[in-house]
Amino acid sequence: MLDINLIRNNPEIVRSDLEKRGDKEKLLWIDEILELDREWRKLKSKTDELRHRRNKVALEIGILKKEGKDASEKIKEAAEIPKEIEKLEEEMKSKREKIDYYLKRLPNILHESVPVGEENVPVKFVGEKPEFDFELKSHIDLVESLNIGDFERAAKISGSRFFFLKGKLTVLDLALQYYAMEFMLRRGYKPIYPPYMMNRKAYEGVTDLRDFEDVMYKIEDEDLYLIATSEHPLTAMYMNEILNPDDLPIKYCGISACFRKEAGTHGRETKGLFRVHQFNKIEQIVICEPEESWKYHEELLKNAMDLFESLKLHFRVVNICTGDIGTVAAKKYDIEVWMPVQREYREVVSCSNCTDYQARRLNIKYRTKEGNKFVHTLNSTCIATTRALVAILENFQTPDGSITVPEVLRKYTGFKKIEKEK
RNA sequence: GCCGGGGUUGCCGAGACUGGAAAGGCGCGAGCCUGGAGAGCUCGUUCUCGAAAGAGAUCAAGGGUUCAAAUCCCUUCCCCGGCGCCA
Numbered sequence A: 001m002l003d004i005n006l007i008r009n010n011p012e013i014v015r016s017d018l019e020k021r022g023d024k025e026k027l028l029w030i031d032e033i034l035e036l037d038r039e040w041r042k043l044k045s046k047t048d049e050l051r052h053r054r055n056k057v058a059l060e061i062g063i064l065k066k067e068g069k070d071a072s073e074k075i076k077e078a079a080e081i082p083k084e085i086e087k088l089e090e091e092m093k094s095k096r097e098k099i100d101y102y103l104k105r106l107p108n109i110l111h112e113s114v115p116v117g118e119e120n121v122p123v124k125f126v127g128e129k130p131e132f133d134f135e136l137k138s139h140i141d142l143v144e145s146l147n148i149g150d151f152e153r154a155a156k157i158s159g160s161r162f163f164f165l166k167g168k169l170t171v172l173d174l175a176l177q178y179y180a181m182e183f184m185l186r187r188g189y190k191p192i193y194p195p196y197m198m199n200r201k202a203y204e205g206v207t208d209l210r211d212f213e214d215v216m217y218k219i220e221d222e223d224l225y226l227i228a229t230s231e232h233p234l235t236a237m238y239m240n241e242i243l244n245p246d247d248l249p250i251k252y253c254g255i256s257a258c259f260r261k262e263a264g265t266h267g268r269e270t271k272g273l274f275r276v277h278q279f280n281k282i283e284q285i286v287i288c289e290p291e292e293s294w295k296y297h298e299e300l301l302k303n304a305m306d307l308f309e310s311l312k313l314h315f316r317v318v319n320i321c322t323g324d325i326g327t328v329a330a331k332k333y334d335i336e337v338w339m340p341v342q343r344e345y346r347e348v349v350s351c352s353n354c355t356d357y358q359a360r361r362l363n364i365k366y367r368t369k370e371g372n373k374f375v376h377t378l379n380s381t382c383i384a385t386t387r388a389l390v391a392i393l394e395n396f397q398t399p400d401g402s403i404t405v406p407e408v409l410r411k412y413t414g415f416k417k418i419e420k421e422k
Numbered sequence B: 001g002c003c004g005g006g007g008u009u010g011c012c013g014a015g016a017c018u019g020g021a022a023a024g025g026c027g028c029g030a031g032c033c034u035g036g037a038g039a040g041c042u043c044g045u046u047c048u049c050g051a052a053a054g055a056g057a058u059c060a061a062g063g064g065u066u067c068a069a070a071u072c073c074c075u076u077c078c079c080c081g082g083c084g085c086c087a
Helices: A004-009 A011-021 A024-066 A072-105 A139-146 A152-157 A167-186 A200-206 A209-215 A231-236 A290-310 A357-362 A385-395 A407-413
Strands: A121-126 A190-192 A241-243 A250-259 A278-288 A315-319 A331-339 A344-353 A364-368 A371-374 A376-384
Touching: A004 A011, A004 A024, A011 A024, A024 A072, A121 A290, A139 A385, A167 A190, A167 A250, A167 A278, A167 A290, A167 A376, A167 A385, A167 A407, A200 A209, A200 A231, A200 A357, A231 A250, A231 A278, A231 A357, A231 A376, A278 A290, A278 A385, A290 A315, A290 A331, A290 A344, A290 A376, A315 A344, A331 A385, A344 A385, A357 A364, A357 A376, A376 A385
Parallel strands: A190 A250, A241 A364
Antiparallel strands: A121 A315, A250 A278, A278 A376, A315 A331, A331 A344, A344 A376, A364 A371
């Protein structure tokens, strides 16, 4: 959420940001917000005046009664005021609701380095594109031929985009999680398990409202939603708190399953592990003072890059453009791993600096000499196991159809190779 | 799920029965004092509107009663204790 004061005092900043995004609809909102805000403030000073009078009279009644004098005149006067207040309050409420509607939907102010347009800009390439002298199998074919997973039966009981992992592939998934957790632990990030469900109020603080409908699974008859990523509970956990600056930065390594509806992607990649309704993810979270957030944004990216480099996967980093960035992040990097079967770079990591956008919605502040200020929140994938598994299966396959386990994971799997299982 | 006790400002904590200006302490900040430090004293320490003076809001959340609610009534959430159920 944006600061209403920013729109009041520097509407041109907000306008030029929306122009950069090419969002003509929301551009029109600014004047409307300013007008509603003017009206709201007028009503506020009127109602405050009425309240002031009511409070004064009520106090006088108290004094008269204490002295044993007749207060019926004053009581009659005071009884009239609440009706007037109520009328004005209704008007104020409707203005406020309209302002909030717009405010909640206005996107964050972008960092100046965000590329304008529909093209993400590659900023870094790591490793070499691998060459293969045999015919490659897709990860789906590999899973099925090695009997290390089952898509058909998962579809039978749960629907498409669900999966069973079996045997050594299950072990590999857990090995990735443990390896990533330990990797982050060594870099000073505290491992943490969040609740897998969260209520609506907390959810609205962390996510884009349109995503909310397309992505979230709702629990029937409960005010609860399955988390789409541990970023959400781990950021929302400090809702309505004022943090001690000595406790900052907070660095977490979230470990959880993630649940996503993937509405609006019918027909695209309905089978396999790439786009699924449920997967495991190790996430990086930083909550820090505003002055430090750009430093930590680079740190989060570095952590994820180092991890993928240690797995010996070839990837590139892209700076996400205005057309793709969404409403919450001020700047976002993706890591895209080379998938040799599709001959494409595909997203495996998303690394965002949300600046004070989530903090303002969630009301998370920290104490400073100049008063309480909003913190900055950042998040990045460390590893989402299913997409990493796709990359590993396709990049580490051998001519005989087996899979070589990446060196760094062997200590956790206890085996070097995945061959056809019974 | 049932019974009982709770939720007050950054933290602790009084006020509730009997409605009438959110006590006191700690922490933090500014100032006075000091050769310096400490102690002591004074002021400040949430949000909103306002150029300011000032005003309003705020006692878990929401509603009700009342001229007036932290205080009385209702609903919901959360915490603690006991009982029940349970991997």
